[in-house]
Amino acid sequence: MQNANWIYDTTIILYALSIIGYFIDFLQNNRKANRIAFWLLSIVWVLQSVFFVQRMVEMGRPPILTPFEGLFFYAWILVTLSLVLNWFFRIDFLVFFTNVLGFLIMSINLFAPGEQVSDEMSTRLISELLVIHVTMAFISYGTFTLSCIFSIMYLLQHRLLKQRKWNKRLQRLGSLSTLERLSYGLNITGVPILLLSLILGVIWAFLKIQDFSLLDAKVVSSFVVIGVYSVFLYQKVARGLQGKTLAVWNTAAFLIVLINYFLASTLTEFHFWYQ
Incomplete structure (x- = not known):
């Protein structure tokens, strides 16, 4: 799980840098900051996907059963939808506003208790x-x-x-x-x-x-x-x-x-x- 934790922490840092870039763009209409923020957010999406898959492999089940896993999956969906919609419609501020919320969710998850689902409960649920x-x-x-x-x-x-x-x-x-x-x-x-x-x-x-x-x-x-x-x-x-x-x-x-x-x-x- 240490590798997973490292990926999660790195994702948070890059997410924060991306949000800062979008915020600079929002205030100053800075296209360079916008491009950097977009690529940082793309890296965030890749790391989120890697974290999700790695956790699924380690636990042998889809990681969606606990509040931590649910909120993480929700944050991943927000990043995915914002990138897809921005690709087709080029609404930059949508990405900024959406991922401020996504960043808050992932940050809150850092302080969420690490719930574990027992093998017996997992078998019943899946x-x-x-x-x-x-x-x-x-x-x-x-x-x-x-x-x-x-x-x-x-x-x-x-x-x-x-x-x-x-x-x-x-x-x-x-x-x-x-x-x-x-x-x-x-x-x-x-x-x-x-x-x-x-x-x-x-x-x-x-x-x-x-x-x-x-x-x-x-x-x-x-x-x-x-x-x-x-x-x-x-x-x-x-x-x-x-x-x-x-x-x-x-x-x-x-x-x-x-x-x-x-x-x-x-x-x-x-x-x-x-x-």
Whole structure:
């Protein structure tokens, strides 16, 4: 595990340097700092992937069962999605805002207790249904996170336009229509993925857990998340809601996601390996 720890520590350092580069670019529109930050972040993604694979080989299971592993996987998804979207749409500040959050998650993980799942518990937990369930859940959280960041960028852009602050930073935030379209597209992707994840998780729980209840806090809160984002999509598609109101709604919806992950996980009897 020493090699894994070394990789993790190196990743944190390079992540911090990348964030600093993006911050300099954000303040000064420094393209050189942006390029350096991008390549540092690419190295971070490679090291995260190596750490993930190495941990999987050492433990003989997908490393997604503990809070440490879950948050690490979440941070990896954020880096991956931000790099992919920036490659296709060239929205530099998306990478900056997204990876400030990713860096905070990985930094918090440094102080998280190193939970271990016993061999007996691991055997009980591991199945194709569970692995797919957890993976899809974190992918949906990643899409909702980036969607929220696009909405925040939309609100910032909207405010700058309203105040008539014409500068390079305004141009690099992206157009309002692009930000709204990408935010909406990510939610369209995230809602069905989360729904399928929840269905698989419930099926697995019925098969593996005695006295499982659909009234478990984690299950109920997950359905609430799906409901909130479904209302968001309804407002957009059926009622034609758009602009600032929809961006505020989407930002508030993401707060429900955070409550679902962090608060409900402490109350659940379903995700018992988190206790």
